[in-house]
Amino acid sequence: MSYKRSSLMQERMEQNRKSILSSARKLISEGGFKDAQIQTIAEQAGVSSGLVYRYFDNKSQVLIEVLSEAINTELLVIDSITESDLSAKQKLHKAVATFVKRALNSPQLAYSLMFEPVDSTVEHERFRVKQLIKQSMKKILADGNASGEFVLDDLN
Numbered sequence: 491m492s493y494k495r496s497s498l499m500q501e502r503m504e505q506n507r508k509s510i511l512s513s514a515r516k517l518i519s520e521g522g523f524k525d526a527q528i529q530t531i532a533e534q535a536g537v538s539s540g541l542v543y544r545y546f547d548n549k550s551q552v553l554i555e556v557l558s559e560a561i562n563t564e565l566l567v568i569d570s571i572t573e574s575d576l577s578a579k580q581k582l583h584k585a586v587a588t589f590v591k592r593a594l595n596s597p598q599l600a601y602s603l604m605f606e607p608v609d610s611t612v613e614h615e616r617f618r619v620k621q622l623i624k625q626s627m628k629k630i631l632a633d634g635n636a637s638g639e640f641v642l643d644d645l646n
Contacts, residue, residue, distance in 0.1 A: 507545050509535040515556045519599035522606050550611045560603055561619040568626045578634025
């Protein structure tokens with residue numbers, strides 16, 4: 491007979507995971523990746539460091555998940571601008587202004603997500619998500635080029 495988790499237990503596990511990620515994001519936004527140590531994350535989340543390792547293999551995995559969640563949010567914002575009925579110039583202005591405004595609202599988090607030195611595993615994920623942002627911006631430029639709003643020789 492296999493063990494089936496109760497819905498209450500499943501809910502508790504999901505809440506623990508969310509608390510861990512929320513604590514990690516808060517620590518990163520206050521002091522960068524360097525301040526997001528497993529023990530500190532666990533303390534902030536109100537769990538043991540051993541419990542953190544039940545959900546994540548290592549610190550890099552926690553950081554990658556925080557990075558991915560943050561970038562997915564940014565991509566949703568940029569994609570909603572890209573798909574709007576605005577002109578290409580308006581889309582470009584709004585996308586850049588929104589990105590800058592969001593970075594200025596949480597400068598440490600923005601720095602950490604984009605530039606802070608990290609291990610190669612986290613850097614690989616950061617490079618991947620930067621490429622996604624680049625593709626969204628290239629779409630705005632390509633649309634502007636196609637409509638004649640921008641004259642671009644090369645979008646690469």
